[in-house]
Amino acid sequence: MKLTGAEIFLECLKREGVKTLFALPGGVVLKIFDILHQQKDVNVILTRHEQGAGHMAEGYAKATGKAGVCLVTSGPGMTNVITALADAYMDSVPLVCFSGQVPTSLIGNDAFQEADNIGLSRPCTKYNFLVKDVNDLAVTIKEAFYVATTGRPGPVLVDIPKDVSMNRTDFKYPGSVSIRGYNPTYDGNKWQIKQAAEAIMKARKPILYVGGGVIFSGASEELLELAELTHIPVDMTLMALGAFPGEHPLSMGMLGMHGTYWANMAMHYSDLVIAVGARFDDRVTGKVSEFCPQAKVIHIDIDPTSIRKNVNVDIPIVGDCKSVLRELVQILRATVNGDQKDLRKPWLDQIREWQRAHPLAYEQDPNGDIKPQHLIKRIYELTKDRDPIVATDVGQHQMWSAQYFKLAKPNRWLTSGGLGTMGFGFPAAMGAQAAFPGKLVLCIAGDGSFQMNTQELATAVVSKLPVKVFIVNNRFHGMVRQWQDLFYEGRYAASYLDKTPDFVKLAEAYGAVGLRASKMSEVDDVIREAMAVDKPVLIDVPVYQYENCYPMIPAGGCNHEMILTDPPELKKKQSAGAKVAGEDKDTVLTA
């Protein structure tokens, strides 16, 4: 029997095991929506903005390790989802985005709601397809899932003109596809792996620098084995949190611009950096010319372009983390003898000393304001038994969450690292919740960021996604204000958020639950209360406004030269300013 393009679309999703589709309709995709409306296999979540659909698909993908899928209409639907595609591209999130297109006969005619979807998405997708003939639809969808989820994962766009969704053809789904220009390398070069093992055996001050690749690859077990076998401490990037158990004695927490003092010192003074699925981002390397001056570098990455892009590498290994680490562990197991722990002791002692000298710390506010770090730390402590999934927005609250959440397992951490997209957290949390309805899903949001995708409150309520969103409400674009404090003499240009809405009422207006903690003593209670509710909850927590996030390596600075607390002159200014902020906007703007 011949099927329409729309029916083929649905059949393909079923074959790919897609359970959830985040979508928003429009003229050219109505045929597809009409078919979706008449079935039960794929749960369609109607979002209130296409950016939300994209981030939900990302959250779904990060939490499950499978491709997230979204569907948008032509023109403005497409342009709205671009931010999410760009975000997924930077963070290597497997995503398949379907966009509607004007009928093939009209393409290029400036037709109603036409946009060059292929041109628009080219620089922010791993690959994109325009389907011009319904006979190509099934194989194209198969290829799209294949490209999105293999090698270095990434977003793929499939652009479907209206007539293609209406035309009929015989349906045949290919069992597998191959693309001659696309052959990711999974197994590392054996000789290189042996070189790496030898370097590890020789090193005195080695450090594992692990990134998001470990999570995509599902290599956490192998990583744990390697670290424990060799007693090598583990630094994680923002994207790797959860790849190695955060409370493990060998975990150094996050490194980089807002990483821990000891993680950065260990990196700087190491003699061997073992980079695993990490891409030497400038937030991690700091000033490249002074990055790890004494270290040899081993770099394991599935994408050859990541290797030697920013930093010179002595032993490059192109391959999948899981496969390479497994082989490395095998070789090392045969060579390592019992004295690894003793051998490593001086190095680990040195790191502990750094840790004792400058632990993560903050002072409680003398006026009784809630410190953002306190709030985040308590959320972590009170929820960790439930093994929650945690999403964040972008800003100071994101960095504090990265510092204080010591996640035990991978795929629990949803954050926007490469693009740093404000507004990512809330929809991403909803995407994860859609994948795991019974799980506790938290979002640590900024008051600025949350307002970039507030509209999805409606989706959370209607689609019954009971995420718990904590707004770390400092009435500021806090991260911007921090830079202005440190580098622009405290001139708060456009960083003060005047007239922040009443988030409790806002939640209620949408039919969600709104809660607030205004005093230190209410923090624990509000967290417990929120967790007990089986509905979306928005928790507004006004916090001390002028807290800055440390340690901090100024952009382009050296990794061993961290700013650890506010400079003294800044402290004075803040205590003067704190009284007026919130009431008198002009005073703040000219402070």
Added chain:
Amino acid sequence: MDHIISVIVENKFGVLSRVAGLFSGRGFNIESLSVAPTLDPSMSMMTIVTTGDDRIIEQIVKQLNKLIDVIKVVDLNESEFVERETALIKVHTKPEDRAEALRIADIFRASVVDSTPTTYTIEITGDTNKIEAIINLLQPLGIKELARTGRVAIAREPVRPAATQPKRVAKD
């Protein structure tokens, strides 16, 4: 130094913009680019001339390889290669200059492919130096239009050392 990279790609729409987008998006230089189908019509060959230090060239080669529509990338500078470019040069010729134009064409073994009472169109093929040289000589006469193909290049087939080559024995 100029680097010549030869890239075999899928012969389908949009591939050129993917390659061009890669260069512009990452700030790599393109000195010249030429594209035409290969013997197998499902593939095209691009010859890209670019500049950059070793790290940049390494990134360019890797980034090209990463494009899904790219089937093969060869950095020709890694071995011996021959390169050629063709130019069509339309020269203004006053009556007293016509002989000079022909003489210059002759020196470079270029040919005249079109002629009017006031112009000659000269076709020249060679490496970049040769093309630049003839342009320099023709310029004083007045170049009206110039069309260059950009360089194409191909690796030289390695020559086996003499001892291993089969001996040819002359008959009679």
